[in-house]
Amino acid sequence: xxxxxxxxxxxxxxxxxxxxxxxxxxxxxxxxxxxxxxxxxxxxxxxxxxxxxxxxxxxxxxxxxxxxxxxxxxxxxxxxxxxxxxxxxxxxxxxxxxxxxxxxxxxxxxxxxxxxxxxxxxxxxxxxxxxxxxxxxxxxxxxxxxxxxxxxxxxxxxxxxxxxxxxxxxxxxxxxxxxxxxxxxxxxxxxxxxxxxxxxxxxxxxxxxxxxxxxxxxxxxxxxxxxxxxxxxxxxxxxxxxxxxxxxxxxxxxxxxxxxxxxxxxxxxxxxxxxxxxxxxxxxxxxxxxxxxxxxxxxxxxxxxxxxxxxxxxxxxxxxxxxxxxxxxxxxxxxxxxxxxxxxxxxxxxxxxxxxxxxxxxxxxxxxxxxxxxxxxxxxxxxxxxxxxxxxxxxxxxxxxxxxxxxxxxxxxxxxxxxxxxxxxxxxxxxxxxxxxxxxxxxxxxxxxxxxxxxxxxxxxxxxxxxxxxxxxxxxxxxxxxxxxxxxxxxxxxxxxxxxxxxxxxxxxxxxxxxxxxxxxxxxxxxxxxxxxxxxxxxxxxxxxxxxxxxxxxxxxxxxxxxxxxxxxxxxxxxxxxxxxxxxxxxxxxxxxxxxxxxxxxxxxxxxxxxxxxxxxxxxxxxxxxxxxxxxxxxxxxxxxxxxxxxxxxxxxxxxxxxxxxxxxxxxxxxxxxxxxxxxxxxxxxxxxxxxxxxxxxxxxxxxxxxxxxxxxxxxx
Amino acid sequence: xxxxxxxxxxxxxxxxxxxxxxxxxxxxxxxxxxxxxxxxxxxxxxxxx
Numbered sequence: 001x002x003x004x005x006x007x008x009x010x011x012x013x014x015x016x017x018x019x020x021x022x023x024x025x026x027x028x029x030x031x032x033x034x035x036x037x038x039x040x041x042x043x044x045x046x047x048x049x050x051x052x053x054x055x056x057x058x059x060x061x062x063x064x065x066x067x068x069x070x071x072x073x074x075x076x077x078x079x080x081x082x083x084x085x086x087x088x089x090x091x092x093x094x095x096x097x098x099x100x101x102x103x104x105x106x107x108x109x110x111x112x113x114x115x116x117x118x119x120x121x122x123x124x125x126x127x128x129x130x131x132x133x134x135x136x137x138x139x140x141x142x143x144x145x146x147x148x149x150x151x152x153x154x155x156x157x158x159x160x161x162x163x164x165x166x167x168x169x170x171x172x173x174x175x176x177x178x179x180x181x182x183x184x185x186x187x188x189x190x191x192x193x194x195x196x197x198x199x200x201x202x203x204x205x206x207x208x209x210x211x212x213x214x215x216x217x218x219x220x221x222x223x224x225x226x227x228x229x230x231x232x233x234x235x236x237x238x239x240x241x242x243x244x245x246x247x248x249x250x251x252x253x254x255x256x257x258x259x260x261x262x263x264x265x266x267x268x269x270x271x272x273x274x275x276x277x278x279x280x281x282x283x284x285x286x287x288x289x290x291x292x293x294x295x296x297x298x299x300x301x302x303x304x305x306x307x308x309x310x311x312x313x314x315x316x317x318x319x320x321x322x323x324x325x326x327x328x329x330x331x332x333x334x335x336x337x338x339x340x341x342x343x344x345x346x347x348x349x350x351x352x353x354x355x356x357x358x359x360x361x362x363x364x365x366x367x368x369x370x371x372x373x374x375x376x377x378x379x380x381x382x383x384x385x386x387x388x389x390x391x392x393x394x395x396x397x398x399x400x401x402x403x404x405x406x407x408x409x410x411x412x413x414x415x416x417x418x419x420x421x422x423x424x425x426x427x428x429x430x431x432x433x434x435x436x437x438x439x440x441x442x443x444x445x446x447x448x449x450x451x452x453x454x455x456x457x458x459x460x461x462x463x464x465x466x467x468x469x470x471x472x473x474x475x476x477x478x479x480x481x482x483x484x485x486x487x488x489x490x491x492x493x494x495x496x497x498x499x500x501x502x503x504x505x506x507x508x509x510x511x512x513x514x515x516x517x518x519x520x521x522x523x524x525x526x527x528x529x530x531x532x533x534x535x536x537x538x539x540x541x542x543x544x545x546x547x548x549x550x551x552x553x554x555x556x557x558x559x560x561x562x563x564x565x566x567x568x569x570x571x572x573x574x575x576x577x578x579x580x581x582x583x584x585x586x587x588x589x590x591x592x593x594x595x596x597x598x599x600x601x602x603x604x605x606x607x608x609x610x611x612x613x614x615x616x617x618x619x620x621x622x623x624x625x626x627x628x629x630x631x632x633x634x635x636x637x638x639x640x641x642x643x644x645x646x647x648x649x650x651x652x653x654x655x656x657x658x659x660x661x662x663x664x665x666x667x668x669x670x671x672x673x674x675x676x677x678x679x680x681x682x683x684x685x686x687x688x689x690x691x692x693x694x695x696x697x698x699x700x701x702x703x704x705x706x707x708x709x710x711x712x713x714x715x716x717x
Numbered sequence: 718x719x720x721x722x723x724x725x726x727x728x729x730x731x732x733x734x735x736x737x738x739x740x741x742x743x744x745x746x747x748x749x750x751x752x753x754x755x756x757x758x759x760x761x762x763x764x765x766x
Contacts, residue, residue: 340721342721342722342725343721343724343725346725346728531736531739533732534732534733534735534736535732535736537728537729537732538729538732538733538736541725541729675740676743679743679744
């Protein structure tokens with residue numbers, strides 16, 4: 001990876017949904033580094049940007065935000081990064097302000113605030129192609145002059161247009177130190193700002209910038225004062241009198257900043273944008289249908305049905321190819337180790353059987369993330385958020401809860417961390433508590449295995465999609481009343497307004513979608529090669545040892561006239577049953593008996609408490625060891641389909657009946673089976689009380705609901 | 718003790734040790750704040766070393 005030659009740092013800032021990250025990708029290519037800002041979980045994405053004739057610079061993509069008034073950790077990071085207040089990070093040498101060309105007034109509000117930071121600025125009017133489609137013509141030269149001579153460039157990052165102009169503009173801004181024209185504050189507000197700056201400087205002994213003085217005067221959030229070390233006792237009187245001064249000049253102190261900035265911007269933008277006839281109404285027309293009160297949810301359900309149906313349909317053949325590859329490897333490796341039965345079993349049953357059972361789901365994971373990428377980049381995901389927000393607001397969750405809950409369908413960990421954007425601590429706690437109910441992608445292989453092995457052969461491919469959607473809804477079904485009780489009765493949280501910006505519909509860019517799909521696939525394969533690999537070895541050892549010689553003698557004595565093959569099969573089954581795993585599974589199985597789980601499923605369930613997807617490889621190992629290394633390397637699905645109860649009132653009946661399969665999926669949908677999620681919940685809620693509560697509640701709920709499902713379906717079917 | 722048992726013992730021991738070490742490191746990183754990188758999430762967000 002090349003490094004910036006001149007050590008220059010350039011920050012990319014802008015409102016959300018302005019195509020900022022797409023521009024960042026276009027400017028840096030794949031030369032990116034991802035880390036964290038120290039002390040917070042806000043990602044620091046940086047890369048090397050070649051400025052053509054000029055030097056290479058380090059470009060850092062800051063989180064999207066609407067203003068510099070810090071209300072969340074993300075916004076605070078942007079302010080600190082722009083002000084050079086992050087330990088170990090330099091103050092940017094220039095700022096690239098990415099602006100939505102179709103909405104200059106609202107987007108330039110941030111520009112008007114950034115001006116106060118006194119850094120060289122480039123204004124990029126991105127999504128220029130959409131502006132053109134909408135019939136908007138922007139006079140960039142006039143805008144540049146009105147903004148104080150900073151370079152103003154038109155670009156369409158997703159089409160790769162204007163990228164060279166942006167590179168040149170950055171070089172120009174650094175060379176000429178071009179700065180944005182600052183807002184002219186009315187006399188009384190300017191005096192109030194001067195008073196605040198003087199008092200803070202006197203009390204703290206620090207130099208107070210104009211930007212800091214504005215944050216101190218206009219924000220109720222104390223983060224700037226805290227950073228400067230200006231205590232409540234010191235600032236209270238000064239801020240009260242300064243805000244009174246603002247009020248006396250006819251402005252509400254909390255609204256003065258946007259009012260003055262927008263007045264400043266209206267003057268700047270006069271005559272800059274010429275509106276013609278365009279296609280502005282196209283998105284709105286589609287939205288009238290997709291966001292319709294009744295039709296919207298129906299269409300949403302239809303899209304989801306098609307989505308999951310396609311995942312199964314498209315992945316079917318690649319999965320069979322991988323399965324054949326795994327089987328072929330097993331048949332090649334096993335005979336090579338005939339002289340070493342223990343090693344043979346470790347390799348064939350443990351490693352190849354366990355990891356192979358997990359890797360088979362790679363095509364489904366790839367297609368799943370391909371569709372998620374398309375839904376996100378086309379702009380539909382934000383509409384889905386809007387449709388579902390009605391449900392969440394009904395159950396008393398904060399409007400801002402929606403994004404963490406939606407991202408919980410991918411993984412609960414980043415979702416729990418993203419609850420930090422929720423200011424109200426009670427709403428944040430309630431959201432964090434219900435996030436683990438969202439059906440994360442780790443549950444997907446469990447559902448996929450059960451659907452492919454039982455639902456598809458018994459009821460057809462159509463029902464696979466229905467069951468899959470049902471399983472994704474089970475968590476929601478219980479999250480909603482849980483959130484309702486928690487917010488309304490336990491925490492008594494007050495609902496807060498939520499503003500959701502709906503991006504325009506656009507054609508997803510193949511490179512971005514494929515790149516995200518690739519990242520997720522790499523993560524999946526890396527997990528198979530590391531954690532799953534190690535766990536399958538442990539599970540194999542526990543289901544292989546001890547191997548008591550008396551077992552073989554007992555089996556042979558009990559079956560004197562049986563063929564060698566039959567004795568071998570019985571011996572393998574006896575070995576697994578008396579293994580550590582078998583003994584443990586049998587001891588705990590009575591707890592799961594009402595759910596229809598035999599001891600092997602019980603072992604899988606227990607092994608899955610650290611990470612739920614482990615059940616797939618665990619079943620792969622336990623069923624494979626039971627079959628014996630020399631036996632045909634049959635698919636896990638087939639082994640499960642053939643499994644029957646050997647004793648008790650259900651003897652001879654299939655273990656994986658429809659009732660047991662549904663109970664198992666429901667159990668996995670509701671149970672708290674993820675060590676990192678529980679640890680993160682403890683970290684985010686400041687102790688183990690809520691994390692332990694979540695674990696006990698979810699596990700008990702999963703057990704009870706799975707019993708109801710098993711008993712109910714058993715009686716019907 | 719035969720060589721087969723030694724190899725299998727070593728493989729199982731290394732796997733168990735690696736898992737234990739990984740979980741300990743994750744717990745320490747989580748204590749420092751942020752994603753410990755042990756969840757399999759696709760965010761690739763890891764704390765600064």
